[in-house]
Amino acid sequence: MTETAPPSARPFQVDLRGVVDLLGRHLYSGPRVYLRELVQNARDAVHARADLEPDGTGRPWEVRIHPAAGPGGVLRVVDDGAGLTAAEVGDLLATVGRSSKRDLLDLPREGLLGRFGIGLLSCFMVTDEIIVRSRSVRGDAPVEWVGSADGTFSVRELTGPEAEGIPVGTEVRLAARPDDVALLDHDGALGLARTYARFLDVTVRVARPEGTWDTVTQEPVFAATGERRADLAEQVRAFGRDLVGAEPFDTIELAVPATGTRGTAYVLPFAPPPGARQASVVHLGGMLLDDRWDGLLPDWAFFVRAVVDTTGLRPTASREALVEDDALELTRAELGAAVRRWVLELGLRRPGRLAEFVAVHERSLKGLVVHDDELASFVLRWLRLETSVGVLTVDELVTRYPEVRYTETVDEFRQVAALAPPDRPVVNGGYVHDADVVRRLPDVFDGVRVARATVEDALDALDVPPLDDRATVARLEDRAGTVLDAVGCDVVVRRYEPADVPALYLAGRDALRALDRGAARRVAPALWAGVLGKASEAAPGGATPSGPARPRLCLNWSSPLVRTLAATDDDAVLARTVQLLYVQALLAGHRPLRPDDRALLTGALTDLVQLSAAR
């Protein structure tokens, strides 16, 4: 039997061009991130040095950027960090995925931003060659590493005059590719440094062409806490003004110590466009992660814009989003709780101010409470609804009237509200979301019931005239009904308050739909008129309302005018009066006058004028 030798394990080969292409096209949002990665490495190196030399060297360690001086120029990023030995350079810089920023258990080392061991490669998106010169704080000779986009590298120790004057720390040099000069020259580098490193905890400066410096780092006032936050209150607000583009309605302090997350939520003083998602500005250890990230706050918190800095949440490899893990979930829940607390406290301490807030965001809040149990539980009570006894907050409504009646349309509301007794008001559910909001009430408030109020029910609830008057009433209904038959309206007589309203025009949903279809048919072009005609035939009530779908003029038996009318035997007087009452009731009910109605009004007025003139 012949034995075959076991296959020997061989390392993968990496095609660097392919990896860089992958990073540039699919991982990072674009070549701009090269500076973020360089500054981040420099910042981590300064932190690493601070661990090794806790007493410092007497001057603050910092990061200095020397932009490229136009085409053919070289950009240099210099740090006073821990530096690298020749062995480290060979190992760390030349191995894709190797990082010094993970501990023995391969966990990210606390306080350091890097972790994946790929950041430096992003420089190949703007250059063909990376030169790193470094002197380690551990004391070896300085070293130079040259990495090429073709996947080769070289390392050499610097000696003699070349080594002289090289301080502890690292310098990275990139020669700009012609197409990318704009990202490495003064304006480009300064802009990128300001974007990414503005709140970094290590000073970052950018050299001007004339040799002076711009310091880009500043205190992240939005993340201040305690007394410092109180001292900086005006700066915190000013930051919000810049961010939001207007004076924020309020500021909410955010702090989740468990994940090292601190910041501020700015309450928007205007309603964001419908469907806009909240977009937070997220920093990781002071380095900008994203200025419009929508995964930090719960979806319902659309009315704030948050800006935070975190040290305990994990970035994705692109460093442009956070990893969706338990820590992020906890943070999101706690940030949401802070916003919720703000709403509740404002309601308790400054209800007038809360009313202003609700007025600004009411439409969206109403839209959201319908689907979002959490938001509903704390915001529903502050929303306002129109009722037949005026505008009430939901809280006032359910406290005073636990049995809530509502209409589905504004038309129905106008009619039902005219008949609703003050102790049984009705809510106008006709505006966008309002009926849905009312239907939500029993889910949030114990003991609250809701019921739809219809025109038919409102009519049924009215008192009929006393038995003794029945014959007179029946005759009036009959005669008036004949007069209004031409406009498809029935007449009923009931008693209701106030007595000085002689008549109400009542049309249920079916009747209103039939009327609207009829009106649409009259103004529609021939083709659509045919379609609408078919729809009317198929729909209950038909084109000219009939049966239960017919609108009704409800005459008020408590009105002296109606009683006088019932007593007259003059059919002409009765007809004209009924016609005028009908038109008056239509107008009071905000119903548009159809051509038939206008003809009726004109006829009645003409008769009256002729009668008066003949006297």
Ligand SMILES: Nc1ncnc2c1ncn2[C@@H]1O[C@H](COP(=O)(O)OP(=O)(O)OP(=O)(O)O)[C@@H](O)[C@H]1O
């Ligand atoms: N300026 C520097 N000073 C000292 N060491 C550095 C510097 N820049 C890079 N290094 C070393 O090179 C290693 C690889 O850097 P690289 O940017 O590729 O990855 P990383 O920072 O570890 O992780 P990430 O991909 O998350 O940025 C680092 O872990 C670090 O040890």
